[in-house]
Amino acid sequence: MANPIESKILELADKTGLDEVTLKLAICLFSSFPFNALLKRLPDGRITLKCWYIVGISAFYLFGVLNIFTGFRTLFISSMFTYVISRFYRSKFMPYLNFVVVMGHLAISHLGAQFFTTRDASKLDITGAQMVLVMKLTSFAWSYHDGTELDQSKLSEYQKTRAIKKHPSLLSFLAYTFFYPSLFTGPSFDFADFESWLNCEVFRDLPDAQKPRRRWTTTDRNLRRQIPKCGWLVSWRVVQGVFWITLSSILPNYISKEFMFTADYGQKSFLYKIHYLFILSFTFRLKYYAAWTMSEASCILCGLGYNGYDTKTKKIRWDRVRNIDIWKFETASNTHEGLEAWNMNTNKWLKHYVYLRVVAPGSRPGFRSTLFTFLTSAFWHGTRPGYYLSFATGALYQTCGKLFRRNLRPIFLSADGKALPSKIFYDVICFYVMKLAFGYLVQPFVILDLPDSLACWRSVYFYIHLGIIATFFTFKGPFAKPVIKYLKSYQAAAIVQKKQKDELEEAGPLGDIARAKRLFEQGELPSDMHLGIPEANFDKLNFEEAKREFSEFFESYDKWRAEKGLEIEEHNLQRAFENFKRELSSGQRRTSFSFYSPKPFKKED
Secondary structure: OOOHHHHHHHHHHHHHOOOHHHHHHHHHHHHHHHHHHHHOOOOOOOHHHHHHHHHHHHHHHHHHHOOOHHHHHHHHHHHHHHHHHHHHOOOOOHHHHHHHHHHHHHHHHHHHHHHHOOOOOOOOOOHHHHHHHHHHHHHHHHHHHHHOOOOHHHOOHHHHHHOOOOEOOHHHHHHHHOOHHHOOOOOOOOHHHHHHHHOOHHHOOOOHHHOOEOOOOOOOOOOEOOOOOOHHHHHHHHHHHHHHHHHHHHHHHOOOHHHHHOHHHHOOOHHHHHHHHHHHHHHHHHHHHHHHHHHHHHHHHHOOOOOOEEOOOOEEOOOOOOOOOHHHHHOOOOHHHHHHOOOHHHHHHHHHHHHOOOOOOOOOOOHHHHHHHHHHHHHHHOOOHHHHHHHHHHHHHHHHHHHHHHHOHHHHEOOOOOEOOOHHHHHHHHHHHHHHHHHHHOHHHHHOOHHHHHHHHHHOOOHHHHHHHHHHHHHHOOOHHHHHHHHHOOOHHHHHHHHHHHHHHOOOHHHHHHHHHHHHHHOOOOOOOEOOEOOOOOOHHHHHHHHHHHHHHHHHHHHHHHOOHHHHHHHHHHHHHHHHHHHHOOOOHHHOOOOEOOOOOOOOO
């Protein structure tokens, strides 16, 4: 059956010379602003109307503009699995099973796109939207699991604020999963944030003076909308987005990855090549800057970006769904800062719903959390070899950055931690090295194929990897102790600590107590992982920790089997299926899959 909307888009693509998929996505992105302008003006209490509106616009995008019925099927299958299993499967394993299934479904899509599907330039690759959906679905399952926890003291403050006490209706759940402003590009967000925005609870701290009056009302002329005005902010973000879109269209005409595989590039000097990779990596980022800036602006316009009112400054924060801090990323002088500012909502998802969820009860995150988060992030991005080359190298970056920060940076600081005038040289060099290092790192992430990725790195003689080897040899090799001792002789803080240590050794038992207190205060907790890239630490302690955690895992599994865990879960699955059939066959069909509040249950049942 002919699609009249797509026919008009094809005509426009022929006239403008734009790529069909790019034009379709641009239409979806820019049309979301007038749609959101209407959405924010719907009556605050008409939640069902809002949900139907959201689902309707998403259907218009999927079936009318993009014409991807198979893509909708992919998203719908994962969404319905999460909805059904979270509602009916009452077990502590529910979020784990949900995670495995939706991630497995994403893996099938990745593998299909890589090996079994012929690329159709006229069709959108749905795996991008599915990646965003996976974050939503896994976080929803965990949040609902937290909401049914009997002992709420076991939850962190973050988990308590995101816990779902009442299972949503199917309509509101679909409005969450198919939220059109962020359907294809993100950002992802928790259901608690969506629900709080949907019922306008998120605006409860906003003074009435900041709420605009409704113009069209036949009753109370002083009636106010809950969602505050944000037109100037949205306009400024749109201008930024258009700027990034323009750059992303112009720069590829002058610099492209294809040039790296030409004879002309091969004849260029080493200095030219390493700086070419840096500029090329910047052109890669432009499409992300454009998409994330525009989608964030769209979310701000409808009110979802609202993040509280500051009573001191009398200003509204609009960063709830912020996904990229472009200025911070571009000016970052170390790996940690750079990764922290990039794809921020993915970082939060990996931290709160992967990294901290595989920790054994009563333990701190260790090898198991690190390994599982790293594999999840790499597999979530895709199955192409380039992803794993970039992520593995990024892990080495983390360690090198930490070694330099620990041993070189203190040289440019006073004993109380304040920057010396000479620190400007350290910052400039770090900034420059970071730009070159990230330009080198991201090439396989974009090239994807193994031979071409290695050829790219080979063209610059693997110079960053050689630098990594030199760094490990310097700070972890046979001469590490004298090198570190020499560097500490120029560190003001280390000199003061050495003097205090000498004084403590002369203080007898009292000195032992003070020394133990100092070591405890200096103890390092596991650092947050950004994009699942861990620190690559090859100390023997880590291998011992890995062996211990794997042993504990198998011991807990044997204990679970001995306590008839399989039989219990088989009963839970059977009970879930019976409850599902009962609700489908219920005479109250209109209330099927509506809101309901389950009683908390013991997770071992």
